[in-house]
Amino acid sequence: xxxxxxxxxxxxxxxxxxxxxxxxxxxxxxxxxxxxxxxxxxxxxxxxxxxxxxxxxxxxxxxxxxxxxxxxxxxxxxxxxxxxxxxxxxxxxxxxxxxxxxxxxxxxxxxxxxxxxxxxxxxxxxxxxxxxxxxxxxxxxxxxxxxxxxxxxxxxxxxxxxxxxxxxxxxxxxxxxxxxxxxxxxxxxxxxxxxxxxxxxxxxxxxxxxxxxxxxxxxxxxxxxxxxxxxxxxxxxxxxxxxxxxxxxxxx
Amino acid sequence: xxxxxxxxxxxxxxxxxxxxxxxxxxxxxxxxxxxxxxxxxxxxxxxxxxxxxxxxxxxxxxxxxxxxxxxxxxxxxxxxxxxxxxxxxxxxxxxxxxxxxxxxxxxxxxxxxxxxxxxxxxxxxxxxxxxxxxxxxxxxxxxxxxxxxxxxxxxxxxxxxxxxxxxxxxxxxxxxxxxxxxxxxxxxxxxxxxxxxxxxxxxxxxxxxxxxxxxxxxxxxxxxxxxxxxxxxxxxxxxxxxxxxxxxxxxxxxxxxxxxxxxxxxxxxxxxxxxxxxxxxxxxxxxxxxxxxxxxx
Ligand SMILES: Nc1ncnc2c1ncn2[C@@H]1O[C@H](COP(=O)(O)OP(=O)(O)O)[C@@H](O)[C@H]1O
Ligand SMILES: [Mg+2]
Numbered sequence: 001x002x003x004x005x006x007x008x009x010x011x012x013x014x015x016x017x018x019x020x021x022x023x024x025x026x027x028x029x030x031x032x033x034x035x036x037x038x039x040x041x042x043x044x045x046x047x048x049x050x051x052x053x054x055x056x057x058x059x060x061x062x063x064x065x066x067x068x069x070x071x072x073x074x075x076x077x078x079x080x081x082x083x084x085x086x087x088x089x090x091x092x093x094x095x096x097x098x099x100x101x102x103x104x105x106x107x108x109x110x111x112x113x114x115x116x117x118x119x120x121x122x123x124x125x126x127x128x129x130x131x132x133x134x135x136x137x138x139x140x141x142x143x144x145x146x147x148x149x150x151x152x153x154x155x156x157x158x159x160x161x162x163x164x165x166x167x168x169x170x171x172x173x174x175x176x177x178x179x180x181x182x183x184x185x186x187x188x189x190x191x192x193x194x195x196x197x198x199x200x201x202x203x204x205x206x207x208x209x210x211x212x213x214x215x216x217x218x219x220x221x222x223x224x225x226x227x228x229x230x231x232x233x234x235x236x237x238x239x240x241x242x243x244x245x246x247x248x249x250x251x252x
Numbered sequence: 253x254x255x256x257x258x259x260x261x262x263x264x265x266x267x268x269x270x271x272x273x274x275x276x277x278x279x280x281x282x283x284x285x286x287x288x289x290x291x292x293x294x295x296x297x298x299x300x301x302x303x304x305x306x307x308x309x310x311x312x313x314x315x316x317x318x319x320x321x322x323x324x325x326x327x328x329x330x331x332x333x334x335x336x337x338x339x340x341x342x343x344x345x346x347x348x349x350x351x352x353x354x355x356x357x358x359x360x361x362x363x364x365x366x367x368x369x370x371x372x373x374x375x376x377x378x379x380x381x382x383x384x385x386x387x388x389x390x391x392x393x394x395x396x397x398x399x400x401x402x403x404x405x406x407x408x409x410x411x412x413x414x415x416x417x418x419x420x421x422x423x424x425x426x427x428x429x430x431x432x433x434x435x436x437x438x439x440x441x442x443x444x445x446x447x448x449x450x451x452x453x454x455x456x457x458x459x460x461x462x463x464x465x466x467x468x469x470x471x472x473x474x475x476x477x478x479x480x481x482x483x484x485x486x487x488x489x490x491x492x493x494x495x496x497x498x499x500x501x502x503x504x505x506x507x508x509x510x511x512x513x514x515x516x517x518x519x520x521x522x523x524x525x526x527x528x529x530x531x532x533x534x535x536x537x538x539x540x541x542x543x544x545x546x547x548x549x
Contacts, residue, residue: 085432096423
């Protein structure tokens with residue numbers, strides 16, 4: 001078996017006294033889409049945020065275990081979180097463009113990481129917008145506020161913003177739950193394309209969506225990772241009864 | 253029994269009509285009183301206001317009775333005060349909102365700033381005179397006055413900045429942090445620009461209070477009214493500006509107080525006109541700025 005891009009070992013997380021992740025271990029392949037499924041409140045978002053340490057900002061959170069990215073433990077004390085989050089980007093449930101121009105939104109990350117040259121930035125912005133399949137719609141209004149875009153466009157803009165720092169991994173937390181069906185299709189298509197260059201981990205509560213976009217899948221329940229493996233196996237012939245019940249109920 | 257075949261049964265409600273007229277009466281009364289007072293001040297003082305009144309300093313030798321020196325002092329105090337209070341106030345608000353863990357300490361600091369804004373200004377004057385004037389040896393000087401006023405307007409700036417920071421959605425913060433921004437970078441590039449309208453509101457409200465303040469300044473900045481002499485060259489000008497900050501100087505409001513005390517009501521009303529004019533301008537600025545920024549977002 002090829003070496004995993006991300007490997008999670010015995011991850012435990014609690015918010016104060018409440019345990020949110022219980023001894024989670026799993027492998028995530030590179031250049032593939034991994035879908036995390038499970039009922040709401042089971043810890044999918046929490047798990048996702050562990051992969052780029054966004055949980056560091058939560059008051060009273062305690063984390064044990066390790067998450068290896070290319071063999072390096074991201075919870076090691078020597079880790080520079082800025083560098084980590086440059087490698088592991090994140091797209092949120094609600095599109096959250098900054099209140100500035102489309103161009104400045106995309107250039108925010110590169111500027112943050114020290115790129116100042118006008119031409120270089122222009123190139124990165126164009127590349128990122130193309131990568132997120134939103135270049136054609138925005139190329140004539142780069143200087144206009146990003147808040148004027150539709151919800152679906154805003155979400156693709158946020159994906160472009162994440163791509164602009166040239167990450168290796170892209171974490172997406174229910175990226176289409178705030179979007180209409182047409183925008184959802186576009187974003188799903190985009191996700192399938194992204195895996196050529198990026199490792200994508202996506203949380204979704206929509207089983208059909210998971211089946212459409214993923215290569216691998218993992219089923220979470222009450223803070224535990226119940227079962228993981230190739231998506232088609234997990235959806236059609238799950239090993240665990242709890243997975244089978246959940247999948248059967250969801251596909252209806 | 254009411255005839256139910258028609259809707260035309262609207263009843264007269266005398267109590268409601270009475271209350272309505274009482275409310276209208278109270279509203280128009282307050283407008284008329286205010287407008288009347290402002291009108292009266294202008295009526296009595298407009299004749300005094302002239303170009304030379306605004307640009308010369310009072311001098312027995314040259315037989316001038318202008319307020320130019322006080323005008324300059326007012327500007328001086330306003331700028332110095334804001335220079336001291338805005339960075340500290342904005343910094344405190346950012347700390348309270350973004351860094352401090354919510355808890356007893358934060359509530360204590362917030363309670364203190366609230367209380368600070370209710371303290372009579374003359375007490376700031378007393379403290380400023382003893383602390384800045386005597387302990388720090390600034391004497392009666394524009395600098396001592398400005399420091400005193402910075403304490404006084406600090407709550408205004410802290411509160412307005414905090415309100416503004418609270419309205420910035422968390423998703424902006426997470427978006428920036430998720431791209432790898434440090435907290436400080438995120439605050440500088442996302443939060444402060446988004447909170448700018450609130451910060452400006454606090455700044456302009458503070459300017460209004462500074463211009464109108466007399467009790468806190470009388471015994472800290474004193475009552476000098478000399479006009480500064482223009483310096484020769486840039487470095488000389490800077491040196492003079494710095495020296496002037498250590499001299500005593502009365503603002504318009506302080507001068508108005510002193511003129512009243514001496515029974516010179518004509519000059520007092522003249523200064524009153526100028527002060528009202530300045531305050532009107534500040535409020536217009538506030539309104540214009542709020543509209544402009546409100547439209548942009
Ligand atoms: N910031 C937080 N503080 C306290 N508890 C939290 C926090 N975020 C999530 N939780 C709790 O952790 C559990 C898992 O939440 P989450 O990861 O958001 O689930 P999911 O994304 O699968 O719906 C839930 O019980 C939730 O209430
Ligand atoms: Mg979630």
